[in-house]
Amino acid sequence: MKTTKKLLAPMLALSILSATPAIAANVEEPYRDPGLIQIAKVDQRYVTTAQKAVEQYGNGKSFQLEEALKDEYFVDDTTKIVRWVIQSKTRDAIVTVDADSNKVLTVSVNFELAEMTGKYAKYLPTAEAAVRQLYENADVKFEKAHFFRDETLGTNDFHFSTNDRQFVRVDAVKNEATAVFLQYKLxxxxxxxxxxxxxxLRLLSKADD
Incomplete structure (x- = not known):
């Protein structure tokens, strides 16, 4: 524990004092679950449900769902949900479907900013306005957008992010920014x-001396 604190404190200090988040670089290949199978082997009722969800929220973008995984989780101490996770190989589109009811649980789709057109065009200006309101000198250039729909909660959110992990989350129902992470210049x-x-941080680094 002493060694961990001594290593962590300087890293956090560098993060705060340089206004850069202390996030470890991920140099490994993305994890691929060995349980993934081709969707041709999945009951096509689930595949059809997933495809319709992608079409509904994909804003006209074409996503190719190619693989699936069956898993389960507990929503409370006694209630277990069995679901199919149906996705594109690039994970640009992921839909989870209840294996019992064949109802959509969640929808996740990624967009390039140029694809934020039509009914989705209004959300990027909201994210940009939130940045200007909080930090006029911010050096923020959004690179991509991620949409997430949770059918159980009834929430729709857009997550606009930069390559250096700054982001703004926008509630797509109210068209309001609900979370912001920005890097400030010192x-x-x-x-x-x-x-x-x-x-x-200096006190933290000396705590175990």
Missing amino acids: ADVDPQAVSTAGQA
Whole structure:
């Protein structure tokens, strides 16, 4: 534990004082579950349901669903849900379907910004306005958009992100920003806040000396 704290504290200090999040780089290949099978082997009722969901929320973009995985999870201590996860190989489109009722549980689709047209065109300006409102000097250029629908909760959200992991989440029902993560330049941060953060981290690094 002592070694961990001594290594973690300087990394966090660097993150805060340089306004860069301390996130480890992922250099490994994306994990592929060995249980994935081709959708030709899946009951086509589930596949049809998933395809219709993608068409409904895909804004005209073509997604090719090619593989599937059957799994289960507990929503509480006694209720178990068995579902099919049906997706494209690139995971640009993922739909989960209840194996008992054949009803959609969640829908996840990715878009390039140029594909945010028609009924989806209004959400990018909302994300950009949220950035300007919080940080006028922000250097933010969104690169992609991710849509997620949770049928159980009745929520629709867009997640606009940059290549350096800054993001804004927009509620697609209300067209309002609900979460923002921005990287601040040190010169734009209140010096007192920087000083306080630095002192706290120095205390943390010395806690086990």
